[in-house]
């Protein structure tokens with residue numbers, strides 16, 4: 381592998397994870413997954429299938445020739461072979477790796493003439509809590525053993541995040557389609573533009589929840605206005621029952637609509653239960669450092685991880701906790717980008733305390749302005765021109781969903797320390 385390719389691969393999980401966590405439009409999610417997966421795996425083609433009522437539907441194919449092109453709703457050539465592999469992966473719930481065309485032929489074993497079989501295949505299920513959401517198929521048509529374990533591992537690590545992103549985007553699409561008409565008629569175009577931009581950025585369930593709460597205000601104000609109108613029609617000297625009935629019909633329509641929004645929210649919440657189990661926080665931190673390594677090295681940051689060799693079992697969702705650590709490292713790196721008069725250092729530690737295990741990420745950057753300690757955890761709070769200001773609010777919500785707390789401390793004379801607790805097991 382060239383060093384250029386190696387560097388690209390190192391960057392992919394972090395960039396990808398970040399990009400994916402901010403996408404909610406289904407086509408953008410699909411495109412992000414296909415591009416990043418082809419790039420990080422060095423695949424020549426790929427296909428993404430959605431699991432719908434036990435069947436697989438093709439979402440898109442991607443080919444690198446040499447620029448990556450994504451075609452929505454189209455299958456790659458050699459469809460019978462791809463279909464055999466993806467069905468097998470969907471049925472078993474386990475990934476399949478084929479290292480040669482001969483292995484592919486053995487697995488395919490079709491009496492029908494077919495296109496030349498690929499030299500390497502990696503096909504994996506995208507699951508949420510053992511439930512199949514989608515299947516990702518990658519192939520390389522000219523290199524054998526193109527998907528060794530070190531290329532597969534980061535992709536497998538991201539599988540559940542991809543599944544969540546696809547599912548959230550599908551739900552969001554339904555929500556968005558249904559509400560689009562109402563938005564168009566009821567809002568000024570500048571408001572609409574703002575809302576659509578916001579909606580397309582809303583990712584995590586919490587943000588989706590906020591947008592649903594926001595939507596609730598529409599039917600509620602309509603109910604307010606229509607019921608007021610009905611009362612006025614009825615309180616006239618000559619009450620107009622017909623007009624009052626029309627207003628009350630509007631009240632009923634809006635009530636049904638508000639109830640539907642609540643039902644969807646309940647369904648969304650039910651589907652997004654994240655599995656918690658015991659895992660070693662130190663191993664999880666080491667993995668995040670590994671995927672952040674290219675950015676750490678690029679900035680010449682010295683990263684120290686205390687207690688790295690000791691096992692600290694904690695209870696929670698490994699991927700979400702890794703998301704928190706990744707965000708804190710990203711913030712520390714961004715904060716130290718302009719630090720030139722002292723060493724750029726990130727220090728991570730994990731230690732037992734009365735409240736469980738405390739994980740801390742410190743840096744030697746400029747710190748924050750006095751009075752900002754609480755604000756940084758609020759959504760859309762940022763000092764960076766291109767950023768959303770969502771990272772820390774998402775982190776805090778994840779930690780609190782784990783029953784933990786998150787806090788911030790200034791380090792004298794320079795830097796900031798973010799700490800959070802997790803339940804020890």
Ligand SMILES: Nc1ncnc2c1ncn2[C@@H]1O[C@H](COP(=O)(O)OP(=O)(O)OP(=O)(O)O)[C@@H](O)[C@H]1O
Pocket residue numbers: 707711712715743745746747748756757761762763764767768769770771772773796
């Ligand atoms: N380690 C740090 N040192 C100094 N300031 C920080 C640090 N971490 C966060 N901040 C401040 O807190 C703000 C909010 O951080 P947060 O991660 O929520 O958003 P962001 O990094 O600006 O954007 P995003 O994470 O959405 O890309 C940052 O813009 C920055 O001003």
Ligand SMILES: [Mg+2]
Pocket residue numbers: 707710711770771772
């Ligand atoms: Mg951030």
